[in-house]
Amino acid sequence: MKKTPFLTKDKAEEITAKYPTPFHIYDEKGIRENAKSVIEAFSWNKGFKEYFAVKATPNPFILKLLKEYGCGCDCSSMAELRLAHECGFKDDEIMFSSNDTPAEEFQYARKINGIINFDDITLIDYYEKEVGDFPETMCCRYNPGGYYTIANQIMDNPNDAKYGMTREQILEAFKKLKAHGVKHFGIHAFLASNTVTNDYYPELAGQLFELAKELKDEAGVHIAFVNLSGGVGVNYQPEGEGNDIYAIGEGVRKKFEEILVPAGMDDVAIYTEMGRFMLAPYGGLVTRAIHEKHIYKEYIGVDACAADLMRPAMYGAYHHITVLGKENAPETETYDVTGSLCENNDKFAVDRKLPKIDMGDILFIHDTGAHGHAMGYNYNGRLRSAEIMLKEDGSYKLIRRAETLADYFATLDCFDELKGLFN
Numbered sequence: 001m002k003k004t005p006f007l008t009k010d011k012a013e014e015i016t017a018k019y020p021t022p023f024h025i026y027d028e029k030g031i032r033e034n035a036k037s038v039i040e041a042f043s044w045n046k047g048f049k050e051y052f053a054v055k056a057t058p059n060p061f062i063l064k065l066l067k068e069y070g071c072g073c074d075c076s077s078m079a080e081l082r083l084a085h086e087c088g089f090k091d092d093e094i095m096f097s098s099n100d101t102p103a104e105e106f107q108y109a110r111k112i113n114g115i116i117n118f119d120d121i122t123l124i125d126y127y128e129k130e131v132g133d134f135p136e137t138m139c140c141r142y143n144p145g146g147y148y149t150i151a152n153q154i155m156d157n158p159n160d161a162k163y164g165m166t167r168e169q170i171l172e173a174f175k176k177l178k179a180h181g182v183k184h185f186g187i188h189a190f191l192a193s194n195t196v197t198n199d200y201y202p203e204l205a206g207q208l209f210e211l212a213k214e215l216k217d218e219a220g221v222h223i224a225f226v227n228l229s230g231g232v233g234v235n236y237q238p239e240g241e242g243n244d245i246y247a248i249g250e251g252v253r254k255k256f257e258e259i260l261v262p263a264g265m266d267d268v269a270i271y272t273e274m275g276r277f278m279l280a281p282y283g284g285l286v287t288r289a290i291h292e293k294h295i296y297k298e299y300i301g302v303d304a305c306a307a308d309l310m311r312p313a314m315y316g317a318y319h320h321i322t323v324l325g326k327e328n329a330p331e332t333e334t335y336d337v338t339g340s341l342c343e344n345n346d347k348f349a350v351d352r353k354l355p356k357i358d359m360g361d362i363l364f365i366h367d368t369g370a371h372g373h374a375m376g377y378n379y380n381g382r383l384r385s386a387e388i389m390l391k392e393d394g395s396y397k398l399i400r401r402a403e404t405l406a407d408y409f410a411t412l413d414c415f416d417e418l419k420g421l422f423n
């Protein structure tokens, strides 16, 4: 599957005349169509809800857009809870799936009546001491340990993951919470990341449905929902296929009918907390080639850097690159495409076959809609870039301005002599 940018060279030049590169741009049409498909794929389940993982793209415009499709928010910090709340998400539209959680965040999550997902059994006593008031619906996160495999292939290593509770602990946690007056229970697990297979959710669902049946009997509780969390991946590569959300929805339905329906548990709601699958393909980082360098290798220096998109530097992640206006030009060159950080891992691509790049060319770095701008940071004094929404009618809207030096220095206002200096 060839990757085609949702942005043309002409549109990019039009936008950059107003908002200089680098910036992340999002495709409203793509986000909407995908959200619709997700809802449709799980529409067989009465209580289905996608809680968008706010950490992936914490922008109010995007949260509100997803809200139109009935999505809720999955939050993991005070800032994310506040953002969801201010964007109008209420009560059980907010899932609080955090770990190593500070008391204030439990208190705030309770205050806005979100659903609290306990990452560990010790947090129940902590919660009792710091918050005290237990709502009727709560959730616990499960970690089965071992390796997580699908068809004998290792997908991830939960045994080495800091998240969740053991089988024994989750049973004890449910009994404990029941004694605190909790009436409806959820089970949550996140066992593999960026899975590009339609089998991940169905396999996970099968495992959690079995667990749900056992916990219902052993703890004598009502299981209200099973939260499959995130982990549904996208194909960052130009070759191969991505996930088919309809096949995934059907796979989960099969397990539901095999396991939960015969157990008289057909009222269980399926929840998801997808971030990447909801947004990654519908964002791109737009950056201009500003330098070329010929030493032992050929380098193209662009005006974005790892502070705008950390995934290649952090995980060696592949992000496809299109040179706008040269979509069909032959890939005659081999480049490292780099940013300006004083870190040699600041490379968006290594030994990448690309068309000949001229200075001033605009590069579109694909699939940055999730865990892109969100993971940005300020190392080397680099300022966080703007975010722009390309609307369905072809117009565009600034949905977060670029940082300024005044923003960067704002926390130094403890020095009187620096106050206002950088405005």
Ligand SMILES: *Cc1c(COP(=O)(O)O)cnc(C)c1O
Binding pocket: 053, 055, 056, 074, 076, 097, 098, 190, 193, 194, 229, 230, 231, 232, 273, 274, 275, 276, 277, 370
């Ligand atoms: C990161 C995260 C998600 C989203 O993961 P994706 O891979 O982006 O779908 C969902 N739930 C929790 C608890 C997470 O930490």
